[in-house]
Amino acid sequence: MLSLDNRAELDDLLDDIRDYRSDHPPALSLPPSAYTSPELWQLERERIFSRSWMLVAHVDQIAETGDYVAVSIAGERIVVVRGDDGELRAISPICRHRLMPLVEMGAGRIDSLTCEYHLWRYGLDGRLRGAPHMAGNKDFNASDCRLPQVAVATWNGLVWVNLDRDAEPIGAHLDLAHHEFVNYRLADMVQVESWSDEWNVNWKLVSENGHENYHVLGLHRKSLEPFVPGGGDLDIREYSPWALRLSVPFATPLEAMSLRLNDAQKANLSVLWTFPSSALVAAGERVAWFGFIPLAIDRVQVLGGVLTTPELAADSGATAQTAQFTTEMVNTEDRLGLEAVQRGTSSRFAERGHLSPKEQPGLLAFYRNLARALVGDQQGGR
Ligand code: FES
Ligand SMILES: [Fe+2]
Structure with missing residues (x-):
């Protein structure tokens, strides 16, 4: 049973989360307790992770x-x-x-x-x-x-699970974005690298981080900033809560030898997000996938891999090039940064932060999906 204090705090937190569903959502990050509240974590287990892909x-x-x-x-x-x-x-x-x-x-x-x-x-x-x-x-x-x-x-070689046996098929949602990703030939791609790691962070900080490129300015200033500058404008298209496409411009368009990419695909990094915490990141001939699976309120298993075309995988030089894209360095930068933020959330002085226009589209879309999952479509909750 929740104590009355905890129940009142959870209700306040859910009221704040519900505001993201409004036509004029606050350009603010979540309340700090969203990352530390055991009551919210229990609710997320019931309303999100027991029924999400x-x-x-x-x-x-x-x-x-x-x-x-x-x-x-x-x-x-x-x-x-x-x-x-x-x-x-x-x-x-x-x-x-x-x-x-x-x-x-x-x-x-x-x-x-x-x-x-x-x-x-x-x-x-x-x-x-x-x-x-x-x-x-x-x-x-x-x-x-x-x-x-x-x-x-299985969707284009990616394997999904859902604790709810009666869940709507995920493929029907991802297919809504088919035309934006078809040129990457995902189904033909082979995996050339994979990882499984554990980060000491609340899962929402990881999902937020993946919905914006603004943090490249800081966390990835040496690794990614020269390729996908953090000041680039994010474009988003919401096909459904389970198929959100984000794109950000590359500093210089990529050439793709083994794929027929259009100009927009050569010029942009394209991400397909599935609420709550899965993503595909397409960058020219390489596509990385990420599954962020919460283990506890402050711990996430980070699964993922890098896929490429069979032609490129057969090319002996490709492995070295692959290492440039995401992989260890970028993952480590994100892990260290996010673990530090998790520590920040429990500061007695922690408050909600104001969001830059560079990060608003992605973060507010994520918060809207979070609100939908936790408090439903109606003001009164589900
Ligand atoms: S054989 Fe599995 S618990 Fe006994
Ligand atoms: Fe990052």
Whole structure:
């Protein structure tokens, strides 16, 4: 139960968040408590992460039978695994016997899901295959015993999961932006680099950061500023809350040898954001994907990879060039910057900040989606 004080504080916070839905939203950042309130985090778990699509992998990582990626979405473990029948399934890897998790977070290849506690063994489809010494329990029916499944979808090689089995397909939303991304030939691209990291930061700071290029002026002044200047004007198009395209001009248009990009695609970095915390970043012949998966109120797992065309991947010089784009340096700059901001949010002097016109379009779009998810379309909430 929430104490009265905490309930009143949460209500105040939700009132402030609801204001972003107005036609004249405040050009202000979220209240600092939005990043530290355990009550808001509980609400986000219920209203956002229990029913949103999260980007967790590229199909290259789970191409063969038994390949898996295991994540924890706001505390709920899910393993995405390729079955013997070639199907991808997203399974709850919590043993049906006495609740032991069957895999640790991470990735690899398995031939079954075997519980270390009492050795119950499940197939890659989640069905129980073996349970020692259970024949004497007349109420137990092994053939009915199966690990629960949640929704999984693949869109142009990107693998998404949703804890809500009845969620609307994510592909229908992403397809709304198809014409803007079709020239990148995403479905043909191969993954040449990937990462999994953990950042000590609230997930909303990470999503905000990804909705603006203004921070390139500071955090990425050496790495990205010469290529995608932080003073560039952001253009946004909202196809749906789950398909928001942001673009920012490159300092110099890119040449693309293996893709037929139009002038706008050569001249701009294009980002496709999916609320709450997934993104595709297209820069010429390279596309990076990011899945920011909250582990706790102040911790995020950062999954991602760099994709490129098969032609470029086969070119031996390409790996070195790939390293210039995003990857370690930029990710580290973002991590260090955002972890510092997270510490700032708990200062007793912390207040809401005024937003620059350079960052307003993206941040206000994110806040609007946040408000929609947390307090619904109506003023009275859902
Ligand atoms: S908890 Fe898994 S076999 Fe007992
Ligand atoms: Fe950044």
